[in-house]
Amino acid sequence: MIDYVIVGAGSAGCVLANRLVDKGYRVTVLEAGGSDARTEVRIPAAFTKLFHGECDWGYRTVPQPSLFHRALYWPRARMLGGCSSMNAQMWYPGFPADYDGWASAGATGWDWNTLKPYLSRIEHGRNGDGGTGLHIEPVRDPNPSTRAFLNACERSGVPRLGASATRTGGYSLTPTTQRLGRRFSAADGYLRPAQKNTRLDVITNALVRRVLFEGTRAVGVEYRDGDGQLRKLRVAREVILSSGAVNSPQLLLLSGVGDPEALRRSGIDVVLSLPGVGKNLQDHLMTAVIAECPKPVTLVAARASCASSCRRRGTSRPTWARPRSSSARAPSSPSRTSSSSSRRCRSRITAW
Numbered sequence: 602m603i604d605y606v607i608v609g610a611g612s613a614g615c616v617l618a619n620r621l622v623d624k625g626y627r628v629t630v631l632e633a634g635g636s637d638a639r640t641e642v643r644i645p646a647a648f649t650k651l652f653h654g655e656c657d658w659g660y661r662t663v664p665q666p667s668l669f670h671r672a673l674y675w676p677r678a679r680m681l682g683g684c685s686s687m688n689a690q691m692w693y694p695g696f697p698a699d700y701d702g703w704a705s706a707g708a709t710g711w712d713w714n715t716l717k718p719y720l721s722r723i724e725h726g727r728n729g730d731g732g733t734g735l736h737i738e739p740v741r742d743p744n745p746s747t748r749a750f751l752n753a754c755e756r757s758g759v760p761r762l763g764a765s766a767t768r769t770g771g772y773s774l775t776p777t778t779q780r781l782g783r784r785f786s787a788a789d790g791y792l793r794p795a796q797k798n799t800r801l802d803v804i805t806n807a808l809v810r811r812v813l814f815e816g817t818r819a820v821g822v823e824y825r826d827g828d829g830q831l832r833k834l835r836v837a838r839e840v841i842l843s844s845g846a847v848n849s850p851q852l853l854l855l856s857g858v859g860d861p862e863a864l865r866r867s868g869i870d871v872v873l874s875l876p877g878v879g880k881n882l883q884d885h886l887m888t889a890v891i892a893e894c895p896k897p898v899t900l901v902a903a904r905a906s907c908a909s910s911c912r913r914r915g916t917s918r919p920t921w922a923r924p925r926s927s928s929a930r931a932p933s934s935p936s937r938t939s940s941s942s943s944r945r946c947r948s949r950i951t952a953w
């Protein structure tokens with residue numbers, strides 16, 4: 602029997618698999634998605650091409666009262682590496698005050714001083730001592746508009762912060778989780794090195810449907826494999842849910858752990874009353890700044906230039922350079938669809 606089953610080979614699942622196998626345990630990772638071997642995963646700026654495709658769960662939020670009841674598109678990756686294979690690769694470990702806030706709210710052990718060595722281990726595993734970790738590097742070739750923006754910040758007297766700044770209120774060029782200009786995901790940094798070990802089994806296209814319990818003890822999982830077969834997997838030690846901020850609580854609810862009333866209404870037998878499960882999820886908001894760019898330095902210009910050189914060579918355009926079909930386009934916010942803004946903007950930033 603295996604020791605641990607890890608549900609989800611995303612950022613957290615890949616690290617856990619690596620560390621547990623390293624300690625001598627037998628581990629099976631079940632990932633609902635498939636391989637991450639795609640051009641759009643490797644090319645740093647092509648990640649939005651993965652939106653709404655087979656590597657994206659493609660969620661929408663319920664209408665948000667604080668956003669004039671808009672429902673937002675919410676990308677979540679479904680493949681090896683999870684969102685680390687689809688994210689924007691900005692490496693910011695966060696500010697001490699964020700972590701200390703969690704600790705003072707009751708999350709013992711999550712304060713900055715306790716976590717700092719772990720963050721440092723992520724950063725220095727690959728770059729430093731050759732162990733496992735992420736590869737962090739500066740943007741190799743910042744876009745001229747990025748340089749212009751940062752220069753403008755400097756001239757306006759905004760403080761310049763180092764890449765590992767411990768305070769907010771300034772500007773800096775974002776370090777990236779890339780290696781030689783290509784995405785470097787948690788699957789690259791942690792899962793693949795661990796796969797050399799026979800104690801690790803990674804099963805893709807395996808959708809976990811529920812956690813199996815004996816009393817209130819989790820003893821395994823039930824999953825549907827790539828051929829549509831329902832399978833059960835029992836573990837000697839623990840079931841680890843690392844299925845992301847949306848799917849982990851969903852899996853708990855499907856398994857009977859949550860608000861008893863809500864579970865009964867959905868016809869799910871209650872295993873454990875834990876009313877907080879699936880509630881109070883908060884995500885950071887991001888505001889895209891849209892500006893007219895008079896020079897042909899944007900991704901839109903790059904795509905157009907790629908299209909014309911492909912036409913000249915008589916080759917077909919790579920998928921990242923193809924325009925999105927209107928049915929697959931991310932829904933825009935009202936401000937972006939207003940006719941005045943679309944007339945003014947030659948360059949758009951896709952939001953998520």
Ligand SMILES: Cc1cc2nc3c(=O)[nH]c(=O)nc-3n(C[C@H](O)[C@H](O)[C@H](O)COP(=O)(O)OP(=O)(O)OC[C@H]3O[C@@H](n4cnc5c(N)ncnc54)[C@H](O)[C@@H]3O)c2cc1C
Pocket residue numbers: 608609610611612613614631632633634676677678679680681682683684685687688689690691692693807808809810843844845846848849852953
């Ligand atoms: C578009 C985008 C841009 C982002 N940009 C940045 C950025 O620049 N910098 C940054 O620090 N963060 C960024 N993030 C956030 C960051 O990537 C995530 O917070 C992080 O990857 C989440 O890790 P996780 O392990 O919690 O979940 P995930 O990485 O989402 O992994 C969850 C995995 O579980 C699998 N799974 C889910 N349900 C099941 C099931 N029932 N059975 C089996 N498998 C299942 C999923 O398919 C997925 O692979 C971004 C995220 C997105 C989506």
